[in-house]
Amino acid sequence: MSSEEARHLFFQTHMATKSCMSSQVSVDEQKKRENIRSLTMSGHVGFESLPDQLVNRSIQQGFCFNILCVGETGIGKSTLIDTLFNTNFEDHESSHFCPHVRLKAQTYELQESNVRLKLTIVNTVGFGDQINKEESYQPIVDYIDAQFEAYLQEELKIKRSLFNYHDSRVHACLYFISPTGHSLKTLDLLAMKSLDSKVNIIPVIAKADAISKTELQKFKIKLMSELVSNGVQIYQFPTDDETVAKINASMNGHLPFAVVGSMDEVKVGNKLVKARQYPWGIVQVENENHCDFVKLREMLICTNMEDLREQTHTRHYELYRRCKLEEMGFSDVGPENKPLSLQETYEAKRHQIYGERQRKEEEMKQMFVQRVKEKEAILKEAERELQAKFEHLKRVHQEERMKLEEKRRLLEEEIISFSKKKATSEIYQNQTFMGSNLKKDKDRKNSNFM
Amino acid sequence: MDPPRQCPSPSSSRPISPRTPSCETLGYVGIEAVLDQMKIKAMKMGFEFNIMVVGQSGLGKSTMVNTLFKSKIWKSTPSGLALGPIPQTLQLHSVTHVIEEKGVKLKLTVTDTPGFGDQINNDKCWDPILGYINGQYEQYLQEEILITRQRHIPDTRVHCCVYFVAPTGHSLRPLDIEFLQRLCRTVNVVPVIARADSLTMEEREDFRRRIQHNLRTHSIDVYPQECFDEDINDKILNCKIRERIPFAVVGADREHVVNGRCVLGRKTKWGIVEVENMKHCEFPLLRDLLIRSHLQDLKDITHNVHYENYRVGRLNESHMLPRGPGWVTLDPAPANSPALPGPSKVCRWAQDTPSEEY
Numbered sequence: 191m192s193s194e195e196a197r198h199l200f201f202q203t204h205m206a207t208k209s210c211m212s213s214q215v216s217v218d219e220q221k222k223r224e225n226i227r228s229l230t231m232s233g234h235v236g237f238e239s240l241p242d243q244l245v246n247r248s249i250q251q252g253f254c255f256n257i258l259c260v261g262e263t264g265i266g267k268s269t270l271i272d273t274l275f276n277t278n279f280e281d282h283e284s285s286h287f288c289p290h291v292r293l294k295a296q297t298y299e300l301q302e303s304n305v306r307l308k309l310t311i312v313n314t315v316g317f318g319d320q321i322n323k324e325e326s327y328q329p330i331v332d333y334i335d336a337q338f339e340a341y342l343q344e345e346l347k348i349k350r351s352l353f354n355y356h357d358s359r360v361h362a363c364l365y366f367i368s369p370t371g372h373s374l375k376t377l378d379l380l381a382m383k384s385l386d387s388k389v390n391i392i393p394v395i396a397k398a399d400a401i402s403k404t405e406l407q408k409f410k411i412k413l414m415s416e417l418v419s420n421g422v423q424i425y426q427f428p429t430d431d432e433t434v435a436k437i438n439a440s441m442n443g444h445l446p447f448a449v450v451g452s453m454d455e456v457k458v459g460n461k462l463v464k465a466r467q468y469p470w471g472i473v474q475v476e477n478e479n480h481c482d483f484v485k486l487r488e489m490l491i492c493t494n495m496e497d498l499r500e501q502t503h504t505r506h507y508e509l510y511r512r513c514k515l516e517e518m519g520f521s522d523v524g525p526e527n528k529p530l531s532l533q534e535t536y537e538a539k540r541h542q543i544y545g546e547r548q549r550k551e552e553e554m555k556q557m558f559v560q561r562v563k564e565k566e567a568i569l570k571e572a573e574r575e576l577q578a579k580f581e582h583l584k585r586v587h588q589e590e591r592m593k594l595e596e597k598r599r600l601l602e603e604e605i606i607s608f609s610k611k612k613a614t615s616e617i618y619q620n621q622t623f624m625g626s627n628l629k630k631d632k633d634r635k636n637s638n639f640m
Numbered sequence: 641m642d643p644p645r646q647c648p649s650p651s652s653s654r655p656i657s658p659r660t661p662s663c664e665t666l667g668y669v670g671i672e673a674v675l676d677q678m679k680i681k682a683m684k685m686g687f688e689f690n691i692m693v694v695g696q697s698g699l700g701k702s703t704m705v706n707t708l709f710k711s712k713i714w715k716s717t718p719s720g721l722a723l724g725p726i727p728q729t730l731q732l733h734s735v736t737h738v739i740e741e742k743g744v745k746l747k748l749t750v751t752d753t754p755g756f757g758d759q760i761n762n763d764k765c766w767d768p769i770l771g772y773i774n775g776q777y778e779q780y781l782q783e784e785i786l787i788t789r790q791r792h793i794p795d796t797r798v799h800c801c802v803y804f805v806a807p808t809g810h811s812l813r814p815l816d817i818e819f820l821q822r823l824c825r826t827v828n829v830v831p832v833i834a835r836a837d838s839l840t841m842e843e844r845e846d847f848r849r850r851i852q853h854n855l856r857t858h859s860i861d862v863y864p865q866e867c868f869d870e871d872i873n874d875k876i877l878n879c880k881i882r883e884r885i886p887f888a889v890v891g892a893d894r895e896h897v898v899n900g901r902c903v904l905g906r907k908t909k910w911g912i913v914e915v916e917n918m919k920h921c922e923f924p925l926l927r928d929l930l931i932r933s934h935l936q937d938l939k940d941i942t943h944n945v946h947y948e949n950y951r952v953g954r955l956n957e958s959h960m961l962p963r964g965p966g967w968v969t970l971d972p973a974p975a976n977s978p979a980l981p982g983p984s985k986v987c988r989w990a991q992d993t994p995s996e997e998y
Contacts, residue, residue, distance in 0.1 A: 228737070228738045228739070228740070229709075229711040229712070229713070229737045229738070229739050230711065230739075231709065231710040231711045231739055231741065232710050232711065233710040233904075234710075234741070235708075235709055235710050235739070235741060235927075235931060236741075236927070236928070236931050236932040237687075237739075237741055237744060237746050237931050237932070237935065238741045238742040238743070238744045239932055239933075240682075240687050240744050240746065240935060240936065241678075241679040241682050241683055241744060242679075243933070243934075243935060243936035243937070244678065244679075244682050244936050245675050245678055245679060246936075247936055247937075247940065248675070248678060249675070250870070253671075253674060274669070275669055276668075276669050300669075300671065302668075302669060302670075302671045302672050303672050304672075305671050305672045305674065305675060307671050307674075348951075348952055348955045348956060349948075349952055350948070352944075353940075353944050431680060431684065433680060434680075487669070487670065488670075491669060491670050491671060491673065491674075492670040492673040493673070493677070494677070495671075495673075495674045495677060496674055496677035496678055496681060497677070497681075500681070504791050508789070511787075512787050512788055515787050516787060
C-alpha cells in the first residue's frame with residue numbers, strides 16, 4: 191500500500207519539524223522578512239481586550255470535542271469516560287458476540303459555568319471479540335477517514351458554512367491496553383500503527399488495579415519501548431509553550447497512563463470518594479498514588495484540549511486532504527513546473543468528464559436509433575407476410591365462392607329441369623288417368639249399353 | 641457504522657435539540673480551562689487587523705489613524721504645503737506595523753487612498769479600491785485552495801473601511817452615495833463625519849439625521865449590519881451604535897495641557913478641542929467600536945460573509961467561462977466585482993436554491 195507508506199512518510203517529516211513549526215517563528219525574523227517595524231504607542235489604545243473578544247465569540251459558538259475509545263469489550267471504556275466527565279452517560283453493556291466491529295457514536299452537551307461543550311464519544315463495539323481479528327481495525331480507520339471526508343466535502347462546497355459546521359473529526363483516541371503485564375498484543379500494535387497518522391493516540395492501561403506497582407513500572411517501560419521500536423507515533427504533549435512546558439514534559443514521562451474508572455462512591459475516612467472496593471482494600475480513583483486518573487484528566491481536558499483540536503485540524507486533517515487531493519489527480523505544480531491552480535484542474539476535469547458524458551450520450555443515442563431501425567425492419571417484414579397471407583386467403587375464398595356459385599347454378603338448373611319433368615309427367619299422368627277414367631266411364635257406359 | 645448525530649449550531653438557536661441529551665456534570669471537570677488554553681494560543685500567535693481609510697484629501701484621514709493607534713503610523717501631510725503634484729489617479733498606500741499592548745501583539749495594516757475624489761472627473765474612482773479589496777480576497781482564496789497550504793494563512797483582507805464624509809452639514813454627496821453603495825456589499829464600512837469641529841452640536845445632529853436618512857433611502861447597509869445581530873443583547877448594543885452612526889470625529893496627534901492634564905487635542909484661538917472628551921466629539925465611540933469591542937466581530941464578518949460571498953461568486957463565475965479544449969484559463973479577477981448578492985448571513989442560504997456542489 192504505497193499510499194499508506196507515503197502517508198507515514200509525510201507524518202514523519204511533520205513530526206520532525208513539529209517543534210520548529212509550532213513555535214512561532216520569532217517575530218523579529220518575520221518582521222525583517224516583511225519589512226515591518228514595531229511601533230511604540232504613546233498611550234493606552236485598548237486592544238488588550240482582543241483575546242477576550244475572541245474567547246467571547248467562542249463561548250457563543252460553543253466547543254466541540256470528539257473522543258474515540260478503542261479497546262476490547264469489557265475493558266472499561268464507558269466507565270472511564272463517565273468518570274472523566276463526571277457524568278452518567280446512558281449506555282448499555284455491549285455483547286461479546288458481534289460478528290464485526292462496529293462504531294457507535296453518541297453526542298452529549300455538557301455545560302460548565304459558561305462554557306458549552308459538545309462532546310462526542312465514539313465507542314468500538316466488538317473490538318477484539320472475533321475469532322478472526324484481521325478486519326478488526328479497518329472499520330475504525332474507515333470511520334476516521336469518513337469524518338475527514340465529510341469536513342473536506344464541506345470545505346470544497348461552493349456555498350459552504352464552515353463556522354456553523356458540527357465538527358465530527360476525531361480529536362483524541364484513547365487506546366485501552368489490557369493489563370496483562372507482559373507486552374502489547376499484536377492486534378494493539380497493528381491497530382495503533384494504522385491509526386497513528388490519522389489521529390492523536392493516547393494509550394492508557396485499563397483496569398490498572400489489577401497490576402501491582404512494581405509490575406506496572408516494568409510494564410510501562412516495556413510498552414513504550416515496543417511502541418518506539420515499532421515506529422508508532424503516539425501523541426506527545428506539547429512542550430513549546432513555557433506555561434505548560436514543564437508539566438507536559440513530566441507527563442510525557444508517565445505515558446501510558448494507568449487508569450481506573452469508577453462512578454461508585456465509597457466512604458474513606460469521612461469523605462465520599464469515587465473508588466472501587468475490594469475485600470483487601472479500596473482503590474481510590476482520584477488518588478495519585480493509586481492510579482494516574484487525575485493525570486489523564488488533567489492532560490486531556492484541562493491542559494491540552496485546545497492543542498489536541500489544533501493538531502487534528504492542522505496536521506492530521508491537512509495530511510488527509512493533501513493525500514486525497516493528490517489521489518484525485520490535483521497538484522500544485524503542473525507540467526513544465528508552472529504552478530497550477532486547483533481551479534484549473536477542476537475545470538479541466540469537469541471538461542473532460544463532460545466530454546466523456548457527451549460521447550457516451552451520443553453512443554447510446556446511436557445504439558438506440560440502430561435498434562429502432564432493426565425492430566422496424568422486422569415489423570415491416572412481418573406485416574408484409576401477413577398481408578401476403580391475407581391476399582392468398584382472400585383469393586382462395588373467392589375461388590371457393592365461385593365454385594359454390596357454379597354448383598348452385600347447376601343445382602338450380604337441375605331442380606328446374608327436374609320440376610319441369612315432374613310437371614310434364616304429372617300432366618301426362620293426369621291425362622292418362624283422365625283418359626283411363628273416361629275410358630272407364632266410357633266402358634261402363636258402353637258396358638251399360640251393351 | 642452509526643454516523644454521528646448532526647446537531648444544530650449553538651450560535652443560531654438557543655434550545656438544545658432533543659436528540660442531543662444535555663447532561664449536568666456531577667462535579668468539577670475542568671472544561672472551562674479550555675478558555676485559558678485558547679487565550680494563551682491566541683496571544684502567542686498574535687492578531688492581525690487591516691483597516692482602510694477612504695476620503696477626499698484634507699479630511700484628516702492620516703491624523704485620525706495616528707490618533708486611533710496613538711502612534712505615528714503616517715506622517716500627516718501638513719496643510720497648506722503641496723507635497724508634489726496631486727496624484728492623477730487613485731493610488732493605494734499600505735503600511736504595516738506591529739504594536740504590542742500588555743502581551744497582546746497586533747499586526748496592523750493601514751491602507752490609505754490618496755487621490756480619492758480629488759480629480760475633476762471622479763467617475764469610477766472606486767474601481768481601484770474595489771480592485772484592491774477583491775485582490776486581497778483573491779490572494780486568500782488562492783492560498784486556501786492549494787494542496788499543501790500553510791499552517792496559518794496570512795490574512796491581508798480588509799476588515800474595515802472607514803469612510804470620511806466631508807462636513808458640509810447638508811447631506812451625502814453623489815460621490816459618497818455611489819461609493820458607499822458599491823462598497824458596503826464587499827467590505828464592512830464605517831462612515832464618519834470628518835473634521836467635526838467645524839459643526840456645532842445642533843448642526844451635527846441634523847447632519848447625522850440626514851445622513852442616516854440618506855443611507856436608508858439608498859439601502860446602504862453600514863457596519864454593524866442589522867441582519868447579523870445574533871441575539872437580543874447584540875441587538876440592543878448594536879442599536880445604540882446605529883443610532884450614533886456616523887460618528888462625528890476629530891483627529892489630533894498633538895498634546896496640550898488642559899486643566900493640568902495632558903490631552904490630545906486641537907488648539908484654536910477660541911479653545912481647545914479635546915479629542916477624547918465625549919462632549920466635544922465622538923472619537924471615543926469610534927475607537928471603542930473599532931478596537932475595544934467589535935474588532936473580532938469585524939474580522940468574523942469579513943471572513944464568514946464577505947469572503948464567502950466573493951468565493952461563491954468566483955467559483956460560480958469560472959463555470960460560466962467558455963470551454964476550450966484542454967486546460968481552461970481562468971480570467972483574472974475582474975476589477976469590478978459582478979453584482980454579488982447583498983450581505984447575507986451564510987446560514988440563510990439554506991433557504992435559497994440548493995447549493996451547487998462540487
